[in-house]
Amino acid sequence: MHHYLDVRYILARGYKTIEHHKLSVENGVFLVYEVMEKELQQTAFKYDGKKFAIKNNTDNGEVSVDTIFVYHQNESIIWAEYSGGDIIKGNLLGNVNTDFTLDFFYHHINIDGKIRIIGKCHSVPVITSDNKLELHEDCQWLNGDKTRGKSILYKIL
Helix, strand or coil: CCCCCCHHHHHCCCCEEEEEEEEEEECCEEEEEEEEECCCCCCCCCCCCCEEEEEEECCCCCCCCCCEEEEEEECCEEEEEEEECCEEEEEEEEEECCCCCEEEEEEEEECCCCEEEEEEEEEEEEECCCCCEEEEEEEEECCCCCCEEEEEEEECC
């Protein structure tokens, strides 16, 4: 009885042969095997089409648990629309860094008709112990009181 794995199956998955071996075992039986390697790539976070909601936010932030963020991505460019709660309409625009963190600027208009001109944010993706995606954010308003804050968003879709 012969047992073998079709090498074409393995090669199709990105492995490359680096050595070929043939050993005589006993009774005219040979053990034939390949030493193979595969370059592993870091799994990328893909933000495009994902929706996030606020898990918690500092007091100086205007977004709330009723605010929904819809993300879009084209290569390293990230943008999103957000609304809900005290936010009528908001937008963010920035970059996805090589470590999958986000750096972006944001602005919105709230239900009082007040336009919040601009803020900046650094967002770090975190996979929780229950395998959920969160964005841990450090933000600062660049107008008005220029206060800093922290928030956590969680992926809802």
